[in-house]
Amino acid sequence: MDQDSYRMLRENVDEFCARNVEPVSLKMEREGMASDLAKKSGTQGFNAAIAAQSNGGSALDRESYLTILERAARSSPSFAMFLLMQNSIAGRILEAAGKTGEIGEIASGAKTATVEFLSLNESSSAEYSINVSNGKATGKLRNVIFPSADLIVFLHQDSLYLARGSDGTEPLPVLGFRGLGLGDVVFRDRPVEKLSENGGAKLIMDALKNAGREVSAVALGITGRSVDMAVEYSRVRKTFGRPLKDYEPVAFQLAGFKAQEEELRSMIFFSSVQDGYIKPLATDLARRATKIALQVHGGYGYLEDFGVEKFYRDSMTLSIYFGPSRSDMRNLSREVYGEESGVI
Amino acid sequence: MDFDFTEEQVKFREKAREFAEREFSSEVARKFDREEKYPEEIRKKAYAEHVIDYSDPWKVLIAIEELCRQDAGLGISATVPYFGEEVIMLFGSDHLKEKYLQPVNEGKSLMGLAVTEPGGGSDVAGLKTTARKEGKNYIINGAKMFITNGSIADFFVMLVRTSEEEKRHHGLSAFVVESRFPGFKANKLKGKLGVRATDTAELELNNVVVPEENLIGEEGKGFYYIMTFFNISRIFVAGQGIGIAQGAFDRALSILRRKGKAYSEKEEIQFAVAEMATQIQAARLITYKAASYLFNFKPDPTITSMAKKYAAETAVFVAEKALEVTGVDGISSDLERFYRDAKILEIWEGTSEVEKLIISRNILKEAQ
Numbered sequence: 125m126d127q128d129s130y131r132m133l134r135e136n137v138d139e140f141c142a143r144n145v146e147p148v149s150l151k152m153e154r155e156g157m158a159s160d161l162a163k164k165s166g167t168q169g170f171n172a173a174i175a176a177q178s179n180g181g182s183a184l185d186r187e188s189y190l191t192i193l194e195r196a197a198r199s200s201p202s203f204a205m206f207l208l209m210q211n212s213i214a215g216r217i218l219e220a221a222g223k224t225g226e227i228g229e230i231a232s233g234a235k236t237a238t239v240e241f242l243s244l245n246e247s248s249s250a251e252y253s254i255n256v257s258n259g260k261a262t263g264k265l266r267n268v269i270f271p272s273a274d275l276i277v278f279l280h281q282d283s284l285y286l287a288r289g290s291d292g293t294e295p296l297p298v299l300g301f302r303g304l305g306l307g308d309v310v311f312r313d314r315p316v317e318k319l320s321e322n323g324g325a326k327l328i329m330d331a332l333k334n335a336g337r338e339v340s341a342v343a344l345g346i347t348g349r350s351v352d353m354a355v356e357y358s359r360v361r362k363t364f365g366r367p368l369k370d371y372e373p374v375a376f377q378l379a380g381f382k383a384q385e386e387e388l389r390s391m392i393f394f395s396s397v398q399d400g401y402i403k404p405l406a407t408d409l410a411r412r413a414t415k416i417a418l419q420v421h422g423g424y425g426y427l428e429d430f431g432v433e434k435f436y437r438d439s440m441t442l443s444i445y446f447g448p449s450r451s452d453m454r455n456l457s458r459e460v461y462g463e464e465s466g467v468i
Numbered sequence: 469m470d471f472d473f474t475e476e477q478v479k480f481r482e483k484a485r486e487f488a489e490r491e492f493s494s495e496v497a498r499k500f501d502r503e504e505k506y507p508e509e510i511r512k513k514a515y516a517e518h519v520i521d522y523s524d525p526w527k528v529l530i531a532i533e534e535l536c537r538q539d540a541g542l543g544i545s546a547t548v549p550y551f552g553e554e555v556i557m558l559f560g561s562d563h564l565k566e567k568y569l570q571p572v573n574e575g576k577s578l579m580g581l582a583v584t585e586p587g588g589g590s591d592v593a594g595l596k597t598t599a600r601k602e603g604k605n606y607i608i609n610g611a612k613m614f615i616t617n618g619s620i621a622d623f624f625v626m627l628v629r630t631s632e633e634e635k636r637h638h639g640l641s642a643f644v645v646e647s648r649f650p651g652f653k654a655n656k657l658k659g660k661l662g663v664r665a666t667d668t669a670e671l672e673l674n675n676v677v678v679p680e681e682n683l684i685g686e687e688g689k690g691f692y693y694i695m696t697f698f699n700i701s702r703i704f705v706a707g708q709g710i711g712i713a714q715g716a717f718d719r720a721l722s723i724l725r726r727k728g729k730a731y732s733e734k735e736e737i738q739f740a741v742a743e744m745a746t747q748i749q750a751a752r753l754i755t756y757k758a759a760s761y762l763f764n765f766k767p768d769p770t771i772t773s774m775a776k777k778y779a780a781e782t783a784v785f786v787a788e789k790a791l792e793v794t795g796v797d798g799i800s801s802d803l804e805r806f807y808r809d810a811k812i813l814e815i816w817e818g819t820s821e822v823e824k825l826i827i828s829r830n831i832l833k834e835a836q
């Protein structure tokens with residue numbers, strides 16, 4: 125696509141979010157994502173943005189997909205996370221497993237999907253208590269992002285399975301991406317379909333590894349919007365007779381974040397720098413920027429209504445869910461040193 | 469220099485900890501956080517069991533620390549019914565002390581401190597709510613914002629403008645304003661990031677008639693009274709910070725222990741543990757130093773502001789590090805609440821930026 129097409133796409137996503145996401149963003153944080161948003165997003169081709177057209181996807185190039193994620197995260201990181209899950213994680217895995225029918229359902233928003241992947245994170249010690257026999261699953265999946273999704277992909281003894289729905293969910297305290305929620309999923313003799321024999325963990329890990337730029341695009345959107353909100357607020361909020369922007373620490377910090385945001389943008393969109401190098405910078409920037417953005421809003425920043433605190437929660441959650449984890453950093457170290465490093 | 473608490477204070481700490489562990493279970497803390505409800509029963513119990521003991525300010529600090537260590541929302545709720553009391557104690561008439569402080573000290577009524585307005589909190593001298601003298605009364609008009617205990621307190625120590633002076637802070641006065649006075653309205657603010665068990669409200673004041681005997685001290689001295697108060701209360705906010713930091717650290721350690729050596733003996737984790745522990749220790753030392761000066765009647769506002777700022781930052785830092793080292797296990801546990809709760813400390817009772825202004829102004833003034 126040429127630059128004009130990317131600009132048009134960006135404007136389209138912004139317009140879609142202004143109309144369909146912004147107005148419900150606070151409600152989504154409190155009550156979870158409504159199913160009609162998935163359908164509306166489906167009509168735009170966002171839910172299966174990178175899936176093949178023959179499977180009902182939009183077959184967009186990576187830059188377009190990254191653009192969608194970044195712009196969506198500016199309105200609602202929960203919505204961006206929904207798209208990331210449908211496309212980069214569940215979509216990739218289901219497409220690789222030849223589940224073209226399901227991709228079609230995801231594309232239209234008729235069905236939503238999730239993949240249980242936090243158990244693969246070395247910081248997770250949740251007991252795995254699923255039993256699968258004769259095509260039926262019983263037990264509990266722990267720490268599932270978006271536990272209410274219609275299609276649930278999970279790992280059992282290194283095989284991947286697909287469950288349609290569940291027999292109940294048990295919500296967990298959830299710091300970020302509240303639109304999707306976090307919880308345990310209960311199965312009782314639930315029919316499941318095997319997607320792959322062995323190598324399931326690797327399939328999930330690969331999907332996560334290949335989503336480094338995508339995670340960075342979400343971090344970029346979170347950074348950009350929270351800093352923009354702080355810049356706007358600091359123009360109008362006065363203390364001691366002067367707008368906040370007139371104070372050096374306020375202006376310098378926010379201007380510095382804008383500079384880093386642009387640097388990150390060019391890395392994500394216009395450089396050949398590997399994903400593994402970008403992600404640590406992106407999630408770190410999002411965490412630092414959102415903390416200051418909240419702080420600049422003073423007491424108002426502490427209230428959900430102002431819409432800035434969610435970025436603070438989501439940036440932290442993004443870095444826990446998607447890293448860089450210690451294993452990401454070990455991979456990066458191996459890359460830098462050309463041999464195993466950072467092992468003690 | 470003596471770093472030890474008395475035996476009585478050590479025993480009191482155990483008692484406060486035991487109370488918090490018994491009353492603030494994870495389920496209870498999660499419930500109040502979810503429902504954003506003020507824990508009235510817990511407040512009453514804390515009072516009945518003498519967990520708040522004003523006979524010794526160290527005990528107040530210790531209680532705040534231990535209660536917030538278990539849960540900040542509940543801990544602050546239980547220790548904040550007296551918020552603003554020192555203003556009346558130090559500057560109020562005997563009549564005000566008897567009428568208002570006695571029931572608070574008996575656990576029968578609740579109070580709050582109303583300074584911040586929708587238009588500003590850091591710039592206290594810029595406040596706009598006015599009190600106009602009419603006969604033997606003052607008529608108050610305006611609004612207050614983010615007031616802790618706002619929708620549940622029986623009365624407030626309120627800072628308002630009584631005159632326009634060249635030096636803006638010379639025109640401010642402090643009053644006791646009852647919530648049952650006609651024209652007073654409180655709108656509870658819901659949807660806070662953290663400390664959600666605490667009650668926060670916006671106050672509307674529409675021709676509220678306040679008897680002149682409710683003026684605290686002298687007219688025009690309110691700013692000075694409130695600043696004196698902040699130099700006391702900031703030490704207790706620092707105590708909240710130590711409590712939250714310690715509580716997050718406790719939880720991180722217990723998760724790490726559960727994970728076993730292979731995970732927790734990696735150097736990245738070890739270094740993080742050392743950093744958290746060091747910062748908590750340093751925050752505790754500076755807070756106790758500030759407290760020691762104050763409790764011995766030689767307060768040092770510079771050290772007090774340093775303590776408040778540093779303990780607040782420590783709470784945020786430790787909560788964040790605790791999540792980092794515990795990852796998925798931490799974020800799906802009570803630690804996520806500590807992360808949300810901690811951030812308030814960098815905002816209330818003087819933001820970290822305001823503390824920095826105070827610290828540097830004092831130091832630069834001394835250097836001149």
Ligand SMILES: Cc1cc2nc3c(=O)[nH]c(=O)nc-3n(C[C@H](O)[C@H](O)[C@H](O)COP(=O)(O)OP(=O)(O)OC[C@H]3O[C@@H](n4cnc5c(N)ncnc54)[C@H](O)[C@@H]3O)c2cc1C
Pocket residue numbers: 361362363364368371373374419420421422423424426580581582583584587588589590591613614615616617660668812815816817818819820821822
């Ligand atoms: C849950 C909660 C409970 C509260 N309880 C009470 C209460 O009981 N009573 C009460 O009176 N208030 C209370 N507050 C209000 C609190 O004290 C104020 O929010 C705080 O003082 C900051 O004021 P503000 O929100 O108006 O921010 P502002 O003053 O508008 O400041 C906005 C940002 O700009 C920064 N800033 C301001 N001036 C400068 C400068 N010169 N240089 C650099 N940076 C600057 C600030 O540090 C802040 O980051 C509460 C607030 C909350 C959120």
